Amino acid sequence: HCCVFIIGLTVADLVMPWFVFIIGTSVALAFHAMVKRGVSRIQLLRKLTWRTVILLLMGLCFLNYGPRDGPLSWSWARIPGVLQRLGFTYFILALMETFFCLKDLDRYQFDNWWAPLRDIVLYWPEWVIMVILETLWLCLTFLLPVPGCPRGYLGPGGIGDDGKYPNCTGGAAGYIDKLVLGVDHIYHYPTCKELYKTTQPFDPEGILGTINSILMAFFGLQAGKIILMYRQQPLSILKRFLIWAVLLGIISAILTKCTQNEGFIPINKNLWSLSFVTTLSCFSFVLLGIMFYVIDVKNWWGGQPFIFPGMNSILIYVASSLLSTYFPFSWEMRFPNSHAEPLFQNLLGTSLWVLVAYLLYRKKFFLKI
Template identity: 55%
Template sequence: MGSACLTCASTYCLFLVSALSLVLLVSSSALATHHGDSPSRRSPKLKMDQAVLLIHNEIHEKFYIYWRSDQCYQCLFQTLSVTSPTKGRDTEMAIVDTRHAITLQLNNTSNVELCRVHYRFREFGNYSLWVKSNYSGTKDVTCGIIINYNPGYTNFPIVIAAFVYVAIFIVLTVGSFLLRWSPVKNWLCKQINPTETDRLINSELGSPSRADLCSQDAHLATWTTVPQRLRSLDTFRGLALMIMVFVNYGGGGYWFFKHQSWNGLTLADLVFPWFVFIMGTSIHLSLNSMLRKGNSRWKLFWKVLWRSIQLFLIGIFVINENYCRSPLSWSDIRIMGVLQRLSLTYLVVSVLELLFTKPLPDALPQNRTCFLMQDVVMFWPQWLIILALEAAWLCLTLLLPVPECPTGYLGPGGIGDLGKYPNCTGGAAGYIDRLVLGENHIYQHPSSNVIYKTTVPYDPEGILGTLNSIVMAFLGLQAGKVLVFYKNQHKQIMVRFFTWSVVMGVISAILTKCSMNEGFIPVNKNLWSISYVTTLSCFAFFLLLIIYFLVDVKRYWKGAPFFYPGMNSILVYVGHEVFENYFPFKWKMQDSQSHAQHLTQNLVATSIWVLIAYILYKKKIFWKI
């Protein structure tokens, strides 16, 4: 029966990948056909996040067109086009950005503003900007935008993909229900092994072990006799990991599946801190268990140190962007990175646990509600160190003098802040990395150069931000303490998770003033600002509450399919990075500017890693370091 279930589940996963590929490829062809004869796709050849703007000059004078994205906070206007009518030709063509609404400003040769237009262009569209003059004593210039060609709904492939996943989820849910329904279950068991089933029916004694395999009681027994490992934690980790894989593979080419240029959040900005958070939760559960078994702290320390070194070395030598360009070069190797930050965070938080934590026994008093803060007060030395680390981050960020930059600068540099500080990207965080690691050994293409046009390298996984990564992991560690301290008290655990979520949310609201750019410390993934940590911790506690309720309390959901990659997270992460450019994870597309084809490729690759994780789980193969 188990092998049959394995076959069925594998078939379902393969069906998911195949159906998704087929549907999205069909939609990709339809979209390509729809766009094939459109003016926006014929001349010029547009890239994703672009549209054509035809400029009709009816004032017959030379003027300049500047533009600025709404996403670019306090930015300089950039030159879009210079229109100078010659020989009766009064029409020019420009390419405009479609990721966010933009403001167009027209100035004459004396740099006097003629008019201004605010508009949200749609991807692959074709538009006309008409510049006209009215004469009523003084010259009055008016500007207006009309649509020549309105493109199709470029987010349609996402809708199709969502529909396919929901449909498959419904099929699996209905199938699971039918398998638990006695008539279907008995028929299925008979079809799988009719001889054995007939023998059981005709025998007075039967075979209890075989009968249990086809009974609901056996299903429940399998579920309840699994060791004390919480499936919700692996489900949470797997969810974060799969979003990370999808984003790293390109996210279908959609800008909202990529990292935010500076302040604010996108889907891509959620997953890494969630991974750090759940790592902290696992640290407490793991070390508490091993200390209760009598393992010495020194032995555990060396184990933690060795694992941290392994993670750091894998990040440098295995997952390194140098390999995309040429063989490994010591002159420009990136020292920090995702796994490097994970290794340092893991080391510090684990050492804190080994120094101060006293293992809690399995059997704790059931009534501990009178001491609401006891799970915090008991670990006050750790909290003092974490608060000291946060104080260090605040002091270095806000008080460290940075040459040619304002003290406490949190901006992106480039054209931001009206271009006053073009080389101050990241303020103290960028300065410390350049000073300690050197410009050649930090990330060369930060997300800030997309909108803010920055030119200096900046590493989002740099040294200073690692302090707040430790804080994030420690908050996850606190979630682990809640699970241990209130073991088997589901209501208390969920109340504590909800309370922590509210507290973190209130702190974020104060720090950011509930705004993207106007707060004391904005939410910023590149800086790993404290408001970024509290905001993502707020989300993490609440999401963990929901998953814990569904998976471990009510058992409405087993955590599939995220549970499986969550059980093999290091293997999946390293594997998806190493084999990113290999088939079947990537192939040559007919149209490299098609969201449908990119989304097909990225979702298929992500689904394949889920399938790989599922097979490894069934084979009991887990890569631990």
């Protein structure tokens, strides 16, 4: 599942998309609360801009290189990255909520014929923006002429496709990143390099993929609006989550023709293809619905121990990224190609960071940006 162009999904592939999805849900809940408290648009703009800048700087300055890379040089510094993608995705969603968030939702409960769809109708400008962005992604991906490559190419290049397109890794996505960011400022060691013997750099957090990460977060934003507008009707929330999951699942089935590596737009993790987003959004609605039922409706579980890292998510993420190669989070394994030893190492490392987060919670230390 790690290779850029291996099609298909594993459970691990849900982690990053789920985080992006929840960013959208959090934005909906947080911005509604701030608007209801009377926070002005200027204050919201200042807050979202500050958070975005901090995320971009942390990703660019701390997580894109390590001590073994030597002193950071702009001549080879990688511009895209995970935090950069998250920061930009947050910025777009927060910007939309700043201008289109509604303060009083109760007035739209039952007075209009479209009340059952108010979570969509009331935010039509946001839907227009997302349709424009996704149309842009589709046009660039499938219509943009890429020198030496067929239009709409989504393959790995290298020896893939019988070696017909060796320099076409990532198609339009790879071409745009090299054109806009420069060859020296994107990822030079993609996971497809070893498998397909590719020679071209390709960045899994590139520009086109970020458009679809915004779409993924927007579905999470929609989930947050459902929670806000139907907060007195838990069954309505669960029904709407299920409807969205089924709808997105049907879209995924159509886009992929229910196949693993065929269809109009195959599922592709590191390209963040449209079918990848709709499929993982389907799973995210199901997972959020289960958690909502277990935690908020039935009160069977309070979210422990995962609630503790969530309260210090940026601190834990950055610290774990910087220290992931140090003992006791990592060590030289005797059987690195087995499943048992890497699994044990990862579980131990995760458990230690959960413990660190719990201790920070006990000390009431929370890093916010």
